[in-house]
Amino acid sequence: MTSAADAALAVRDLTVRFPTDAGDVRAVTGLSFTVRPGQTLGVVGESGSGKTAAATALLGLHDPRRARVTGSVLVAGTEVVGAREPVLRRLRGRSVAMVFQDPTSALHPFYPVGRQVAEAYRAHHAVSRADAAERAVAMLDRVGIPAARSRAGDHPHQLSGGMRQRVVIAMALVNGPAVVVADEPTTALDVTVQADVLDLLREVQQETGTALVHVTHDLGVVAETADRLLVMYAGRAVEAGPARDLLARPRMPYTWGLLQSTPDLGAREERLRPVPGSPPSLLTPPDGCPFHPRCAFAETVPGGRCGTDLPDLVPVSGETGRLRRCHLPEDVPLGEGQVGP
Amino acid sequence: MAGFVARRLTSALLVVTLTSMFVFALFFLGPGNPAGPVCEAQGRCTPERLAAIERQMGLDQSVVTQYAAFVRGLVVDRTVVVGGEHTCAAPCLGISYGSRQEVTEELARRFPATLSVAVGGATIYLLVGVTTGSLAARWRGTTADRLLVGGSLLVSSVPYYLLALLAWIVLALQWGLFPGTGYTPLTEDPVAWASGLLLPWLVLGVAGSTQYARYTRGAMVETLGEDYITTARAKGLSPRRVVFGHGLRAAIAPVLTIFGLDMAALLAGTVFTEQIFGIDGVGSWALEAVRAPQDFPVLHATVLLGAVLVVVANLVVDLAYGLVDPRVRTS
Structure with a gap:
């Protein structure tokens, strides 16, 4: 920092x-x-x-x-x-x-x-x-x-x-x-x-x-x-860190979704997976994590916290300069491989 | 460019010619008989004498023959009979039935008065209107904006003749603020020229400024929302430079178009202004000519003047647009 x-x-x-x-x-x-x-x-x-x-x-x-x-x-x-x-x-x-x-x-x-x-x-x-x-x-x-x-x-x-x-x-x-x-x-x-x-x-x-x-x-x-990336969702930073690390290992489902929906001309067999749903209204944002209505992992978080508590933007353990805003445990794998260049 | 101007001049000439023919035909096919007043002026008017006068004036000839005589008179001197023979020097627009003067001469004498009133008044209303409109747009939604818009609406809801009349009665007659209102030729006495026209200028300027304030405000509100205005602000330019240097520059083009056509209408005769402030211009002249007995040559000349001014103004506006908007220039 x-x-x-x-x-x-x-x-x-x-x-x-x-x-x-x-x-x-x-x-x-x-x-x-x-x-x-x-x-x-x-x-x-x-x-x-x-x-x-x-x-x-x-x-x-x-x-x-x-x-x-x-x-x-x-x-x-x-x-x-x-x-x-x-x-x-x-x-x-x-x-x-x-x-x-x-x-x-x-x-x-x-x-x-x-x-x-x-x-x-x-x-x-x-x-x-x-x-x-x-x-x-x-x-x-x-x-x-x-x-x-x-x-x-x-x-x-x-x-x-x-x-x-x-x-x-x-x-x-x-x-x-x-x-x-x-x-x-x-x-x-x-x-x-x-x-x-x-x-x-x-x-x-x-x-x-x-x-x-x-x-x-x-x-x-x-x-x-x-050099660094900052991912914004519904007016808030949801993930940040050195560009290379963040793209290689996204730590927040929204970033991962963005990567999945970015076309990669090198990987021919890969199908593009758009992030389902649309961004929330900034006039009446949802309670909890603003991404939870579109998040495939929200159900897996115990106690339904994604729908009630806004996660803090906190450092990712073991990785320098990385921050994320997510209730998911850090060790939950989001998906395979890097999409994008 | 030269081709464009040539094409436009040709069509302009056509418009003026057609207007002139139309007015000519309307008059000669209409109910009035120009020979009547001439005949009555000479005493008891018997049908025989009336017929004789008509013959002298050439009114018994066909409209086409009379129009041909009129057109010929534009290039060569001709003799016109209106209760006596008059030589009318080219370009001859006829002899006034009322004053028995050459219409061309009288037009040349009266036009400077109308020109003075129109240019002075228009300068004021353009400056005042564009400035208040720009400021209202810049302060959009504030009290200042509402005051400017409301004030302009108030002024424009008063009929012009009433405004002019009130100004004349209150400011000139009761308070004596504008002594010597009237027209003195600029070449004779510049000070008297300016002081005599000050009140008409102000009245015309205030009344005309309201619609220019509204045009300008509308155009400016739209322009100030453009991305290039944000660019200008992002460069670190002062708000004044942003509003006037970048905003007004783009917003002024449509306003100038309206101004050109307005100017033509003003130059063709500021009827109310001249009448109320006692200025012998084209407007009051045309008004006299319409009154019975109608003074056809004067009427014809004033309508022609209006047609010429409108087509010239259109041409000037189109050329000026190219100067203001470079995108027009290249296309």
């Missing part, structure tokens, strides 16, 4: 609620993790697991009128939760930047892409327009946009989806942030360019030593790139 002091990002007990007339939607509850410089954390979960609400909170982007955010988010030592707008403004883009899911809607349709990158730089550096434009061209070139100088004058609709995402990445990295939050950065892209964008992210990260939080619903996407 890393201490909060040397972490690029330290999240402690982060909770995000959206008050509605029907009650609070508990999008994120008690989420804690740290990411060191140069490290990648993969945050994995189905849609509706609260991962985007958590990512949004890392930049303090929630509208205070619509969302209640509590807990602590320290970005390079500065508190984000409850920070005033001027503080957040200095932080956003400079210390913590975001790569969005859909580059088509994330870029302003009316401005040339070079200008949009330059604007991110000028927001934090007192430089002339020309110098910022120069810097933007260099950045576009760095993220692999061919003929960056002339492409900088193009509008988003003149670029392909992959190129647009490269622009978004350039925009996120132009200030050399300590933390980059990538929310499903490859989901909206063609399969053929997904790998390119993932490689680019990893490459730039190694070069700059930035901490990367990679939010995704696809275990396959982060299996190779993440």
Whole structure:
């Protein structure tokens, strides 16, 4: 475990609620993790697991009128939760930047892409327009946009989806942030360019030593790139640990289910087994373990505790850095072998 | 691009020509007889004298012949008989039956007044409307938003002529805040021009701003929910830059379209404004021309002006849209 002091990002007990007339939607509850410089954390979960609400909170982007955010988010030592707008403004883009899911809607349709990158730089550096434009061209070139100088004058609709995402990445990295939050950065892209964008992210990260939080619903996407994984379910962390160990030996039935439902092109004879059921409502989450209605093992736990008591997120004995939230005894085998790369 | 403009100009010309023909036909096939008032002005009007005047004015000829004469007059000087012979210099829009002046000349004299009223008023309502609309969108759901929306609804529910009349009676007559309201040509005395038009500008600006505030608010609320607004915030831009630099930039396009067409309607004559504030513009002129005895050449000219302005405004709006939205430019 890393201490909060040397972490690029330290999240402690982060909770995000959206008050509605029907009650609070508990999008994120008690989420804690740290990411060191140069490290990648993969945050994995189905849609509706609260991962985007958590990512949004890392930049303090929630509208205070619509969302209640509590807990602590320290970005390079500065508190984000409850920070005033001027503080957040200095932080956003400079210390913590975001790569969005859909580059088509994330870029302003009316401005040339070079200008949009330059604007991110000028927001934090007192430089002339020309110098910022120069810097933007260099950045576009760095993220692999061919003929960056002339492409900088193009509008988003003149670029392909992959190129647009490269622009978004350039925009996120132009200030050399300590933390980059990538929310499903490859989901909206063609399969053929997904790998390119993932490689680019990893490459730039190694070069700059930035901490990367990679939010995704696809275990396959982060299996190779993440150092650590955090699995979210119904707004809570249900399992966390070093990526390799966690994928090899999942210790929580939901993670195991996710692995079973991830296609593996290498294993031809294996059939995909989707996790049965659908994620619970965040407005009225079930009592006990939020996963118990879908869990194949819930019946085997004595006393029906899965339906009444919420398990704590506790270290797995004998494995360093691993946490899980489950009532099952640790020695119960979940299934055979590793699915996924 | 050049092809597009050429195509649009051709269709614009067609629209103006058809409008002109339509108005011409409507007048000559209608019940009024332009020769009547001319005849009565000369004393006892016997049927023989009326027929003679009709012949002099060319009213006995077919509509097609008369229209051909009108079109020819646009390029060469012609002689027009309205209770006496008048030479009408090209482009001739006829001789007013009322004032016996060349319509083209009078139009050239009156149009600057309407132009002054319209441009001043429109500038105010565009600025005020877009600003309040943007702010209301930014503060959506707050008391400030409700006050702005409610206030705009209140103002827009008062009929315009009533608002203008009340402003004139209360602000100008009772409180004497706007002495010398009326039109002085800008070239004659810029200070008198501005001070004389200040009240009409304000009234037009306040009344027009309400609908622009609503358009802008609607467009802005939609735009501020877009992902690229989140991107702009995530970059660390100030809220002002996010709202005005990124939000308004995208939301303004549909507003400008409406503005272009509104502007055309204003330039074709601000009837109430001119009438209430005693400004000799195109609007009050058209109103006089409609009153019996109808002054056909003036009516025709004002309708033509309106048609020309509307097609030109449409063209300008389409071209301007390309400047605002780069996606239109390339397609």
